[in-house]
Amino acid sequence: MVSETECTLSKFIDNTKLCGVVSTLEGREAIQRDLDKLEKWTPENVMKFSKARCEVLHLSQGNPKHEYRLGREWIESRPGEKDLGVMVDENVNMTWQCVLGAQKANIILGCIKRSVTSRSREAILLHSCEMRSHLEYFIQLWYPQHKKDIDLLE
Numbered sequence: 001m002v003s004e005t006e007c008t009l010s011k012f013i014d015n016t017k018l019c020g021v022v023s024t025l026e027g028r029e030a031i032q033r034d035l036d037k038l039e040k041w042t043p044e045n046v047m048k049f050s051k052a053r054c055e056v057l058h059l060s061q062g063n064p065k066h067e068y069r070l071g072r073e074w075i076e077s078r079p080g081e082k083d084l085g086v087m088v089d090e091n092v093n094m095t096w097q098c099v100l101g102a103q104k105a106n107i108i109l110g111c112i113k114r115s116v117t118s119r120s121r122e123a124i125l126l127h128s129c130e131m132r133s134h135l136e137y138f139i140q141l142w143y144p145q146h147k148k149d150i151d152l153l154e
Contacts (some may be wrong), residue, residue, distance in 0.1 A: 006030040
């Protein structure tokens with residue numbers, strides 16, 4: 001499947017992502033050709049894409065926001081999505097990722113504050129490790145290699 005596509009195809013467990021540069025008509029057409037190839041490939045390999053879960057994320061402000069189809073169905077566009085724990089929006093902005101991480105850390109901090117009876121430095125440091133590891137995992141710097149108009153299809 002990967003060798004037959006013109007665009008970048010990524011697979012992770014039960015997710016397949018197709019990504020391509022769309023600043024030219026050729027780029028947009030390449031994505032649609034790859035979608036057509038994937039649609040044709042699935043019955044031959046006894047696999048099925050969940051068309052209801054397919055969506056397009058148009059990255060960059062200057063993106064022409066082209067519409068794509070998988071088979072006969074048009075793929076819905078979304079302004080953002082959570083992908084492997086990282087919140088990504090069409091402007092490649094980390095604001096929501098940081099807000100969600102801070103909210104989760106505050107919830108954990110509140111649980112620690114309510115459940116820890118000892119206010120010793122050692123007890124607080126021990127319990128705050130859970131909050132710190134959460135922040136280190138969720139507050140990630142996500143920066144694409146190329147600042148171009150890109151469409152990411154999942």
